[in-house]
Each structure stands twice: as C-alpha cells, then as structure tokens.
Amino acid sequence: MKKEDAISRKEFLMKLGLSGTALMAVLTACSSEDSTVVPSTSGSFSINLSESAYAALASVGGYVKIDNVIIARISSGNTSSDYAAIARLCPHEKKDKMIYEKSSGEFRCTDHNWYFKTSGKGDGNASTTGFTVSISGTTLTIS
Numbered sequence: 482m483k484k485e486d487a488i489s490r491k492e493f494l495m496k497l498g499l500s501g502t503a504l505m506a507v508l509t510a511c512s513s514e515d516s517t518v519v520p521s522t523s524g525s526f527s528i529n530l531s532e533s534a535y536a537a538l539a540s541v542g543g544y545v546k547i548d549n550v551i552i553a554r555i556s557s558g559n560t561s562s563d564y565a566a567i568a569r570l571c572p573h574e575k576k577d578k579m580i581y582e583k584s585s586g587e588f589r590c591t592d593h594n595w596y597f598k599t600s601g602k603g604d605g606n607a608s609t610t611g612f613t614v615s616i617s618g619t620t621l622t623i624s
C-alpha cells in the first residue's frame with residue numbers, strides 16, 4: 482500500500498459512520514491491551530427509537546447496549562420515566578454482562594448476580610452510574 486493510501490484508525494472509523502461518543506468508545510477500547518473498560522460517567526448521546534437497531538426498546542423489558550450504557554424499557558408509557566439507563570459494565574469485576582430483568586424490575590449482572598435498581602443503586606452491593614433519560618418524540622437522550 483502506498484503511504485498516501487494509508488488512513489488512520491480514527492479516519493477509518495469515521496468513514497464507517499462512527500462519531501462523537503461512539504467513536505471515542507471504540508478508540509478508547511482499542512487502545513488498551515486489557516479488555517477491561519471503566520464505565521463512563523460522562524457524555525451524552527441521543528438515539529432515534531424508530532430505528533430498527535433500537536426495536537428492543539419498543540417492549541417493556543427490552544434493552545439495548547450503546548457505548549458504555551445499557552438502556553431498558555421499564556414501563557409501557559412514552560415518558561422519560563418509562564426508560565432507565567445505567568453503566569453497562571458491572572462495578573464488581575467490570576464485566577459486560579448487565580441485563581435488564583423484567584421480572585425483578587432491576588438490572589442484573591449475570592456473572593455473579595448483582596442487582597441494580599434503575600437508578601444504578603446497588604441492591605445490597607456496590608452501586609453503579611445511573612444516567613438521566615429524556616425523551617422528545619422518538620428521540621431518547623441519555624446524559
């Protein structure tokens with residue numbers, strides 16, 4: 482490959498359509514030898530709930546993982562209180578095994594079954610970061 486054909490990893494990822502928080506998450510994750518990623522406690526992003534990638538959020542109990550966040554549909558209305566978002570990596574051993582468990586109404590890390598309320602407060606164990614959710618039309622914003 483000629484030198485002028487080479488592009489940086491950042492340029493390549495931007496050509497794939499990644500930008501903002503998503504781009505930073507990939508660059509941060511790729512720059513580490515260790516697969517452990519510390520949960521983000523800052524930043525904000527929005528998603529369009531009408532996009533198929535977020536179809537799981539149409540049903541109560543559904544959840545998606547985006548960047549360092551897990552977002553769940555916790556009730557059937559269409560207000561900010563019908564969704565919850567916390568850091569997706571467990572504060573115990575930083576595993577990416579967080580799910581939303583509809584039956585308990587809480588997030589659960591499946592590795593050692595630590596539970597987290599929708600605020601991120603630990604249910605008898607360490608707490609994690611809870612994010613603010615707001616909604617306008619089909620735009621859900623996590624901050």
Ligand code: FES
Nearest residue numbers: 571573574590593
């Ligand atoms: S890594 Fe999540 S409970 Fe242990």
